[in-house]
Amino acid sequence: MIRTTALALVLSALSMTAVAHAEPKRPSFPFTTDVAYDASKVAPYKGKHAAAYAYIDANKDRDVANVQRWVRQRSISAQNDGVVQMAEMLRDDLKALGFKEAELVPTKRHPGVWGYYDAGAKTTIAVYMMYDVQPIEPTGWKVDAFAGTIVEDHPLGRVLMARGATNQKGPQRIFLNALQAIIATEKKLPVNIMLLAEGEEELGSPHYPDLIAKYADRLKQAKGGVVFPMMSQAPSGGVQMTLGVKGNIYFELEAQGGPQGGPKDAEVHSSFKAIVDAPGWRLAQALASLTSPDGNTIVVPGYYDSIRQPNQEEQELINGVVPGWTAREPELRKSLGVDKWIDGLSGREALTEYLFDTTLNIDGIWGGYSGEGTKTILPHKFTAKLDSRLVPNQTPDESERLIRAHLDAKGFTDIKLTRLSGYPPAQSSVKAPLVQATIGTYRKYGITPDVMPRLAGSAPYYVFTDILKLPIVSAGIGYGTGAHAPNEFIVIDPKPGSKLAGITDAEKFYVDLVHAVAAAR
């Protein structure tokens, strides 16, 4: 149901206030406008950089090999596997490109990588990169996840299947390939570049703020804004541009026997359940206390209170992309193996919920016996990993405080809460010159992007938008999928007739983009 009057908005706000004292309800996001943002009104970028394009076509094999080299270098941050070697590979590549500064930057865990390319240009941009990857799923991979395998007969064409292919080594090395083409053919880049990469994105970016702090005075000069390379085409060829990200808080809940009862040190025979308290039940009960029975409404008092309604610009952006989203929904659900969205939502309602609501998710639970057959034990410890995606104006500190307070109020003082990571959300405006230049570049390639106000996923962009006050876009053409899943891949050469860009067009896009940003005012 779409409510379009101010009165409806006020009534809705009143109703939200009222229920804050009763059973918490998932927030609704009533719209006050049906105006739709139209990206097709942005003029296509008109620059031509024929020498760079030709260079890209001539050096395709080498460019593909560069991407393979990156994905073959393991860099699993959660398992400290190959991380430093990948950081060094990135640093060395920057040096080879002519970055005047290129260095590893120590943190308390995995190093960052800083690079500065001085073009003597008027405009400076910053580039965000992450060089780490997710752990490998134990089953489901058709190829060695670190072999850099080219699969010739994929339904979409010739693809590179490997961990990190799309998240995020592939598009990042493709971006560097593009810089290499410009430098080789134009002597230097049209913009100065400050590149700051981290090796802990998959851990929730715990030290990226430290890295930013170290270079903050210089990064604030990057008035052109921040670019994050990403293969942005959907299978249909369309592009979703996202102007923001959710934040995230990741934590563990643990139940273990102690002074309150239950086995402290080791499992006991399950016959003792008759007189021994059970950490397994405590964790199940504590978890269940956090949501409605369907798991879709967070019943932690106050958890939704700080969420703001979509503003005028965000509503217009949503209205602009609803047709495209709605058309893509069946395909998206199919790719996820999901028959329906929660509550049978669809269209604008689903999209608004997806982008504007917070979440509380169980990433894993473990404890006791999980082998074949039966083992009758009362285990001493159960643990769950959870994450909550944060939307404006939620903060990790307040989220943790509310969850802890709720557990305590419900009597779950025996449940240990350990935060593993957390950062707030971030948002850029569609009016920023960087954003307009990016839309213009897409338009040159015949793509009118769906400009999404936000990605439902998380990245530590708040360091750019909130600390450095810079806009940030993730941008790029080409197609990849399988982030955080088996058989991750990107398309290298699409099938004839495909609307997907291959690697050479993806590189040419970046050649145009950096020029477009240099020309933007």
Place this chain on the structure above:
Amino acid sequence: MIRTTALALVLSALSMTAVAHAEPKRPSFPFTTDVAYDASKVAPYKGKHAAAYAYIDANKDRDVANVQRWVRQRSISAQNDGVVQMAEMLRDDLKALGFKEAELVPTKRHPGVWGYYDAGAKTTIAVYMMYDVQPIEPTGWKVDAFAGTIVEDHPLGRVLMARGATNQKGPQRIFLNALQAIIATEKKLPVNIMLLAEGEEELGSPHYPDLIAKYADRLKQAKGGVVFPMMSQAPSGGVQMTLGVKGNIYFELEAQGGPQGGPKDAEVHSSFKAIVDAPGWRLAQALASLTSPDGNTIVVPGYYDSIRQPNQEEQELINGVVPGWTAREPELRKSLGVDKWIDGLSGREALTEYLFDTTLNIDGIWGGYSGEGTKTILPHKFTAKLDSRLVPNQTPDESERLIRAHLDAKGFTDIKLTRLSGYPPAQSSVKAPLVQATIGTYRKYGITPDVMPRLAGSAPYYVFTDILKLPIVSAGIGYGTGAHAPNEFIVIDPKPGSKLAGITDAEKFYVDLVHAVAAAR
């Protein structure tokens, strides 16, 4: 609080009826008598079998080696590891002892072993054995669990530390050592023996009823009753005799995406939680719906309805053992690593709850990511293993029906319930000649046993008590611990001054027991 009037019992029964329609409450077990059973009034067994005792002393090393040979033979039923080899070892040992019949008995999974020793005696007894063991705990073992290691410097003396040492290979092979001593010195046993072993006790004895059915006509002739060898001494030297066991139902609850929503085939990125249903929450909510917040009261409607109150004999038995139980409680809690029983129970209340109440226990939960650090996924499947110990007059079928009905009534029709095993409880009377003979044998060894009406654990004794109408006792002296846990062991040679029996006394006890049963009327 102890209520001793019939009126109080009626009021209590009325109150239980009333709450069955409101929030279920854990049953209370008000006593109607303070009379205590006194085992010291049973006359000690007076028989002397000097030749057999001497034989045992002379052949101690061989007898220990026999036990080591058994525990070195792996027989993990849940993992089908060494099972048939162990069955063959038992069969061959029976043949070597002079059992006229000794054979493997096929079942749908692991074979049983049948043996018949024809002594031409008036009395026939049955012997229950289980030759399988629990899986090995991944951490915590100080020795190779299958090496049959003799630990010389254990605080309790010289011990055999191995999987199966006490549960149940050790006492069973010690029993056969005793039979060997009688046969060697008296030419034949004083009783006929029908031995029926299974290799699936740790799986919940799914096919033991089939084995019983095959030999039921013959086993019904074992009017002497059924003996289950067990190291029954506590560390203090005392013995708990148990006249019954609880039943058990073991099942899995599984939540997976499907037509109702949620990912069906594989995990998805956790950002989709905003619009995708989550099997993890469904399992947590379904589990939590089964118990009170402390995990100690089963709130499944009707789950407690069929439980009968302790009868006169059972109350007298409880009254008789309360002092011993109460004295042992601190030591028991310490050995379990448990600071206090549920609700701070102690003494008769704790013991009655332990023996007469049903349980619902989580043996394990798993799903999603359980590795180091963070991984942001919405997993497609979560599973929990649960078991419920059943007391008279509960049945596995009714328990499963009530849990399934409750889940359905609460809207958890998407939660799959799979029963892995189940059997009802069993009970023998203290008045049975077999039981009186066993008490008399303990008394000969200076032990007045605590006669417990029931073990809180489970075994498929209903096949004896309900199907064959035979009494059953678990009996034996000596000490072992660590069933279902790392570093399981039995004492071979106790420290000087110990009240614990070593292996030779344990064997002499069984020599006396079979003679005492032969003499009992």
